[in-house]
Amino acid sequence: MKTGIANLPLHYGKAPRWLFDRMTKLSGEISEIIIDEYGADEFLRRLANPFWFQAFGCVLGFDWHSSGLTTTVLGALKVSLNEKNLGIQVCGGKGATSRKTPMEIENTEFNLSTKKIEELKRASKLSAKVDNSLIQDGFQLYHHNFIFTEKGKWAVVQQGMSDSWARRYHWLSENVNTFVEEPHSAIVCDLKKEKVLNLTAKESKETRKATLDLVKSKNILTLPKRHGILKKDLTPRAMKIIKLAYELQPRDYEELISIKGVGPKTIRSLTLISDLIYGTKASWKDPVKYSFAHGGKDGIPFPVDKPIYDKSIEILRDAIENAKIGKKEKILAIKRLSEFAKV
Numbered sequence: 001m002k003t004g005i006a007n008l009p010l011h012y013g014k015a016p017r018w019l020f021d022r023m024t025k026l027s028g029e030i031s032e033i034i035i036d037e038y039g040a041d042e043f044l045r046r047l048a049n050p051f052w053f054q055a056f057g058c059v060l061g062f063d064w065h066s067s068g069l070t071t072t073v074l075g076a077l078k079v080s081l082n083e084k085n086l087g088i089q090v091c092g093g094k095g096a097t098s099r100k101t102p103m104e105i106e107n108t109e110f111n112l113s114t115k116k117i118e119e120l121k122r123a124s125k126l127s128a129k130v131d132n133s134l135i136q137d138g139f140q141l142y143h144h145n146f147i148f149t150e151k152g153k154w155a156v157v158q159q160g161m162s163d164s165w166a167r168r169y170h171w172l173s174e175n176v177n178t179f180v181e182e183p184h185s186a187i188v189c190d191l192k193k194e195k196v197l198n199l200t201a202k203e204s205k206e207t208r209k210a211t212l213d214l215v216k217s218k219n220i221l222t223l224p225k226r227h228g229i230l231k232k233d234l235t236p237r238a239m240k241i242i243k244l245a246y247e248l249q250p251r252d253y254e255e256l257i258s259i260k261g262v263g264p265k266t267i268r269s270l271t272l273i274s275d276l277i278y279g280t281k282a283s284w285k286d287p288v289k290y291s292f293a294h295g296g297k298d299g300i301p302f303p304v305d306k307p308i309y310d311k312s313i314e315i316l317r318d319a320i321e322n323a324k325i326g327k328k329e330k331i332l333a334i335k336r337l338s339e340f341a342k343v
Helices: 017-038 040-047 050-059 068-084 095-106 114-134 202-215 236-248 253-258 264-278 306-324 332-340
Strands: 005-009 088-094 140-149 154-162 165-172
Touching: 017 040, 017 050, 017 068, 040 050, 040 088, 040 140, 040 154, 040 165, 050 068, 050 165, 068 088, 068 140, 068 154, 088 095, 095 114, 095 140, 114 140, 114 154, 114 165, 114 253, 114 264, 202 236, 202 253, 202 264, 236 264
Parallel strands: none
Antiparallel strands: 005 165, 088 140, 140 154, 154 165
């Protein structure tokens, strides 16, 4: 299973209501078959696979290379999965909706302990913090979906914007040993930048360690900001946040980046200071097939055929009913999709 990052051209507008309604129905039927056949954990693994996710969007009829595929597919899944009660809940969304994620996790109907709910909320927050602050690639997050099962397993699909491009980030709980080192187990990308501060890279381990030591010592509070490369980043606000970090004495790097106010500028300042004092070198390398079943909303490669789309929904619904009475059939379209999970 490969998870990671996908870069897509930014398309504006939204899916027409007639298409979104069909996407909701079809995504629900496909999801139910996969969950019934392979389980909820496997469905999370597929959502965390950028190849499979892209193919899934194509099968639903969205543009094969559009950034809107992310927001629209997940919007459709949020409606269908939360209505079907399949043991998976989708939280968050685009813009202001993403900020409701913690509340939506708290309001889950799943029988999860208070401790587990807090763990899920922390995972949601940290995944966003890492992709916005530790991977400084110029993409500002504007979309965040947190998907979890009734057993507490989770996946994250979130997207950032930069000029006319969008970048998608995939997470899977079973692959995350730590949030701050190589949390993405694979990366898929068509656009690679020459210089990106990547503090999640293994090469940045010493920088993370030195940074943590810095904020826990008094030396950082008296460091002058006269040095040229620090003038831009070592602002009064950054120093205020660093002072707060010193007072809190974080146990580890995850706890450091969890502190409110510790964002890209503070992280970059600490990275540069660590380099000046200790000579630690962070990574500046950018961590970076689709099938058409029903056409695309822009008519590429061909217009969506509404009767065929509705027939697909009917066939899948019938297959589910047959499966429930023991007459399991092979759904060729779903089997093709499953191949993407092996890429």
